[in-house]
Amino acid sequence: MKITKELLEHLKVKSITLLKDDKNILCFLERVENDLWTFSLSLKIELSTNENVSFQFLFEGEDTSSLLVSTVLDFGEDWINVKPVSADSTSLKHFLKYLILMEQKYDSFGRRKEERIKIGKENSKLFGLSDIQQEIFLQGVKFIQPCVVLDASVHGICVITPDTPAAKNEENFCVKLQFVKPERTVILKAHKVYSRINKTEQKTFITLSCQLLEPIHFEWRDRVIKMIEYSMDLN
DSSP states (O other), X not given: OBXXXXXXXXXXXXXXXXXETTEEEXXXXXXXXXXXXXXXXXXXXXXXXXXXXXXXXXXXXOSSOEEEEEEEEEEOSSEEEEEEEEEXXXXXXXXXXXXXXXXXXXXXXXXXXXXXXXXXXXXXXXXXXXXXXXXXEOTTSSOEEEEEEEEEETTEEEEEEEOOHHHHHOSEEEEEXXXXXXXXXXXXXXXXXXXXXXXXXXXXXXXXXXEEOSSOOHHHHHHHHHHHHHHHHHO
16 A cells, blocks of 8 residues: 555654664655555665664654654665564554554455446535535646546546546546545546547536546545445445
8 A cells, every 4th residue: 555645644644764773764654565564765774684673753743752663674775664563652553553454445445346436416425525516637737627526446536527628638637626524635646548428418528437546645545445335334
């Protein structure tokens, strides 16, 4: 599971530092896969496999830092793979628990033949969207237009939007979503897989089925998984 800056901010992590000998080295948690955690390092240091190192986590609203002891599995000049061993604070234990739970759900619901959830007008409020009308845009270009989310999956999205040259011809674009409870703006990078034209008496629309490009915002993953679990409970 890719760890993003937005996810770390959501979990109130202000900074992570690798403690090695007499050095404090700023680092970034990049990915979590089972018991394998990958950190990028701001400086090169001497390491060896199977040694124990400590990571200092500073959470918002806390005066003291939390320590995560890990075993080195592999490393390079600017990265390190470790296996977490122990945590010394409640905040850090909650952080670990959340990541383990989300990784399990992501693996369970994020498979290749993943379930798609219908959104549209019927489920937009249940999904947490502020309004049925959302937006698509192109990065670096003055192009923005309304859209409606038709369905969602962990790795995909289908939207309907007015048929314009940009919507028809561009392969990559962004979907901007406004969520409520909690309020959060989510930007998703999308790659068009296929499209189809829908005509009414007065207007022409285009339906875009897209693959979402990594990193996928954690809020999107969380809400899609909750919708899948909700639909499973109903059945």
